[in-house]
Amino acid sequence: MPQALDIRQNKYSDVSQEEKDRLFQECKDDERWSHILYGCYECGICVAACPSARFYDFSPRLIAQAVAREDTDLVYTLMNDSVWDCSQCFSCDRCPRGNSPGQIITVMREVAVKNGLNTAKEALEGYGRIIYKIMSTGSQVSPDMLQPNAFPDWGHHVHEIADNLEVWRKALPPETLHTIETGWKVDEKTIIELYLIWHMTGVMDLILGIDEGLHMILVDVMEERLEEAGYDIEFD
Amino acid sequence: MANESVLIIGGGPAGIEAAKGIAGLGYKAILVEKRDRLGGTPDEEKYAALTPDLRDTQEALGDLMDPIKNNPLVEIHYNTLVTGSSGQLGDFKVKAIEMGKEVEFHVGAVIVATGFKHFDPGRETQKYSYYELDDVITLTDAEKMLSEHKFVRPSNGEKPKRVCFIQCVGSRDRRLGNEYCSKVCCGISSKQSIEIKKLLPDCKVYIFYIDMRMYGYWENEIYWPAQEKYNVNYIKGMATEIVKKGDKVLVKGEDTTLRRPMEVEMDVVILAVGMEPSDGTTQMADIFGLQKNKYGFIETTGGCLDTVSTNVPGVYAAGATTGPADLEDSVSAGGLAAMKALSAIRALAVPA
Numbered sequence: 001m002p003q004a005l006d007i008r009q010n011k012y013s014d015v016s017q018e019e020k021d022r023l024f025q026e027c028k029d030d031e032r033w034s035h036i037l038y039g040c041y042e043c044g045i046c047v048a049a050c051p052s053a054r055f056y057d058f059s060p061r062l063i064a065q066a067v068a069r070e071d072t073d074l075v076y077t078l079m080n081d082s083v084w085d086c087s088q089c090f091s092c093d094r095c096p097r098g099n100s101p102g103q104i105i106t107v108m109r110e111v112a113v114k115n116g117l118n119t120a121k122e123a124l125e126g127y128g129r130i131i132y133k134i135m136s137t138g139s140q141v142s143p144d145m146l147q148p149n150a151f152p153d154w155g156h157h158v159h160e161i162a163d164n165l166e167v168w169r170k171a172l173p174p175e176t177l178h179t180i181e182t183g184w185k186v187d188e189k190t191i192i193e194l195y196l197i198w199h200m201t202g203v204m205d206l207i208l209g210i211d212e213g214l215h216m217i218l219v220d221v222m223e224e225r226l227e228e229a230g231y232d233i234e235f236d
Numbered sequence: 237m238a239n240e241s242v243l244i245i246g247g248g249p250a251g252i253e254a255a256k257g258i259a260g261l262g263y264k265a266i267l268v269e270k271r272d273r274l275g276g277t278p279d280e281e282k283y284a285a286l287t288p289d290l291r292d293t294q295e296a297l298g299d300l301m302d303p304i305k306n307n308p309l310v311e312i313h314y315n316t317l318v319t320g321s322s323g324q325l326g327d328f329k330v331k332a333i334e335m336g337k338e339v340e341f342h343v344g345a346v347i348v349a350t351g352f353k354h355f356d357p358g359r360e361t362q363k364y365s366y367y368e369l370d371d372v373i374t375l376t377d378a379e380k381m382l383s384e385h386k387f388v389r390p391s392n393g394e395k396p397k398r399v400c401f402i403q404c405v406g407s408r409d410r411r412l413g414n415e416y417c418s419k420v421c422c423g424i425s426s427k428q429s430i431e432i433k434k435l436l437p438d439c440k441v442y443i444f445y446i447d448m449r450m451y452g453y454w455e456n457e458i459y460w461p462a463q464e465k466y467n468v469n470y471i472k473g474m475a476t477e478i479v480k481k482g483d484k485v486l487v488k489g490e491d492t493t494l495r496r497p498m499e500v501e502m503d504v505v506i507l508a509v510g511m512e513p514s515d516g517t518t519q520m521a522d523i524f525g526l527q528k529n530k531y532g533f534i535e536t537t538g539g540c541l542d543t544v545s546t547n548v549p550g551v552y553a554a555g556a557t558t559g560p561a562d563l564e565d566s567v568s569a570g571g572l573a574a575m576k577a578l579s580a581i582r583a584l585a586v587p588a
Contacts, residue, residue: 008495008496038460038463038464039460039470042472061493062494065494069469097460
């Protein structure tokens with residue numbers, strides 16, 4: 001069950017003011033910042049549009065007003081206890097002031113991950129399998145994930161499909177979809193480029209910061225294929 | 237034959253603009269002012285810069301009054317108080333005391349531009365401790381400091397680190413009887429917050445409000461820059477009480493949008509005091525038999541389509557004499573009153 005967001009007291013009073021200020025400054029230093037935060041009317045138009053706000057104790061307004069007010073205690077609390085409740089759908093991009101609470105959250109999440117906050121690790125724990133899939137194969141959901149035990153709520157026909165997966169896939173007209181382990185045929189050149197991008201843009205460092213085990217198995221996969229492709233890349 | 241001169245009472249922005257209008261149309265304007273200089277409340281209360289454009293007050297007022305100084309059609313009487321009136325449209329005899337001497341003006345119409353006074357926050361809002369605490373001041377006290385290009389804690393002369401404004405002091409309050417919005421205080425507070433941040437970039441500035449009323453262009457001319465460029469914190473919630481805490485001032489209120497109580501220490505608290513009818517406005521209403529509204533401002537008779545005519549033909553009221561007004565309202569009404577006054581006088585000369 002999602003927990004109620006507690007902002008009535010300074011929950012992280014054990015964390016130093018300097019650390020909270022530093023993390024907030026890191027958000028502000030992001031080059032997107034000046035285009036996604038102006039001032040907040042605290043009008044709630046973003047909350048009214050937000051699907052997450054209907055199910056969680058989550059408010060994009062709270063995010064916007066906390067950063068607009070530069071209330072670093074509250075920003076720190078939200079960076080830990082709230083930003084992961086956003087579904088990043090950007091329905092909130094209808095702010096009369098031109099704010100984008102969703103993108104503010106994107107930046108706050110990145111800062112949380114880059115700084116290895118425990119709450120970020122916890123929030124992303126369940127996504128290790130998905131991150132592994134995307135980053136190792138270049139595609140997310142693959143047909144072989146369609147197993148009855150994984151999707152019991154899909155009904156009996158899941159069995160039929162799972163049992164004859166290869167046949168079903170071959171029935172699809174585009175040849176690129178005749179795959180089982182990936183969502184589509186990922187070109188060798190594409191996956192190598194993806195590995196290089198993730199390496200060069202620091203994504204691999206981010207992964208290392210929050211999940212060492214995941215980082216290790218990804219590095220194994222990537223180093224081998226990059227070497228085969230003629231790249232001599234050293235991951236940290 | 238109707239007297240074609242117009243008497244203007246009050247040398248503030250509305251009165252100056254009215255005199256300018258009368259003279260500009262080729263008629264004689266007699267401008268009486270109780271002080272020994274023109275400029276009205278912005279000058280008397282030493283406003284630093286005008287809202288919303290932050291133009292230097294003295295420079296802007298200078299430009300406003302230049303056309304009526306040394307103008308042969310404008311007769312200015314300083315240190316003059318109107319004491320009585322008789323007659324009617326086209327033939328008013330208005331008595332006054334000028335430098336202790338009784339004088340009488342013969343005019344065809346009268347424009348009352350005696351304006352407003354600032355609400356006294358000590359009177360009925362004692363919980364804000366205006367008279368008890370040196371560091372609790374009003375917008376006008378702040379203007380005086382800002383006009384000297386400084387902003388300090390009155391208690392010790394030091395630069396403040398945290399300053400807050402409290403909006404709607406003396407306005408929008410059924411208990412006080414001032415149910416109206418004073419129109420300008422949100423803008424002036426935001427303007428002052430910009431001036432304070434310019435002087436003291438590291439000072440945290442808060443504005444506690446009921447709703448911000450920054451109509452028209454004031455929105456993006458002052459509100460947005462204050463919030464977006466100068467990082468002024470706007471917090472929806474009113475202070476209920478201000479008390480002393482050590483050498484600080486403790487403001488108690490509710491941060492309504494965060495749904496949590498708020499007790500914050502401030503170095504300086506600025507009360508955004510509203511407008512009430514000036515003593516001159518009350519006196520002129522009595523002398524000319526002008527109807528007042530329930531708040532004591534002079535009532536205009538034409539609703540929203542005539543903002544200067546009163547219940548007495550030939551007597552007009554302009555600017556903050558008729559209710560809270562900003563400078564744009566005041567000079568607009570001054571010009572309109574000039575036109576209406578002359579139109580009424582001219583109509584007497586035209587055969588039916």
